Amino acid sequence: MVAKPGQVHLGRGQDLAKLVNIDKLTGGRFRALVLDVTYPAKHGAAGMEKALAKLRDTAEKAVGKYNVLILSDRAVSRDRVAIPTLLVCSGVHHHLVRCGLRTSTGIVVDTGSAREVHHFALLAGYGAEAVCPWLVFETLADMAPTLNVEAKEAKKRFVKAINKGLxxxxxxxxxxxxQSYCGAQIFEAIGLNSAFVDEYFTGTASNVQGIGLAEVAEERIRAHREAFGPAPVLANALEAGG
Structure with missing residues (x-):
């Protein structure tokens, strides 16, 4: 579950690189650990709960040695499934709160799934002190030539837009x-059962019951198979997401 540093506030790519190597910049006073939030696709939906449990246990044990935990899904591939970013962020956040360790470390989310203001607001509300939307930055760099703008400027505009939205x-x-918004979780869950919310989104109101971790995992596995599947119709399609 621990990723190699080389693999990996709204961070740009270079900002994250500095954070990963923060021990060298601070003389060892601050240390960052990259936690891989993906797991083997062959384990299927049933493997997500075990992966979450292992990740939370790893985070708990790491707090004594590391001031910053970076939850990264960059290792996602045909063979590795990424746990939903909000689920893993909130799950780790609340686990550390229950262990009395949350104030001893910061949580940074390095994800390819965050792209809209609401995504960043949710991650912040459930404990992320900083977010690096790596896939957005890679996409902007790829699109920049067709937009008649430099990649650096495109990223700058995106960050500005998200910051203004937040x-x-x-x-x-x-x-x-x-700082006041981070971890405040001013949200209400709709369509999630109480057991699931109590475990991973502790304290969130959930008046309309619904699915749990099993269904969330099944949906993620299905989306993963479509994303990396051979179907030409789906190869370049984007999921509507709602």
Whole structure:
């Protein structure tokens, strides 16, 4: 579950690289650990719960040695499935809270799934102190030539847009700083059963019951198979997502 550093606030790529090697920049006062949030696809949906448990246990044991935990899904591939980012972020966050260790470390999410303001707001609300949307940055770099803009400028504009969106979201709740919003989980779950919410999204209201981890895992496995499958119709298609 521990990734190699070489594999891997709204961070740009170079910012994350500095964070991964923060021990060299601070003389060892701060240390970061990259945790791989993917697991073998051959384990199927049933493997997600075990992967989450192992990840939370690894995070708990790492807190004494590391000040920053980086949850990264960059290892996702045909053979490895990424655990849903919000699920793993909130799961690790609340596990550390229950262990009395949360204030001893920071959580950074390095993900390919975050792309809209709401995605970042959710991750922040459930404990992420910083987010690096690596797939967005790679996509912008690839698209930049067709947009008549430099990749660096495209990334800068994206970060600015997301930051302004987050400020708007926070201001509507009467919150003026990211620190106050981080971990506040001002959300209500719809269609998730109580057992699932209590375990991974502790304290979140869930008045309309529904699916649990098993269904979430099945949906993720299905999406993974479609993404890496041979079907030409799906090869270049984007899921509507709602």
């Amino acid at each position: 400020l708007k979201v926070m201001s509507k709740m009467g919150i003026s700083t990211y």
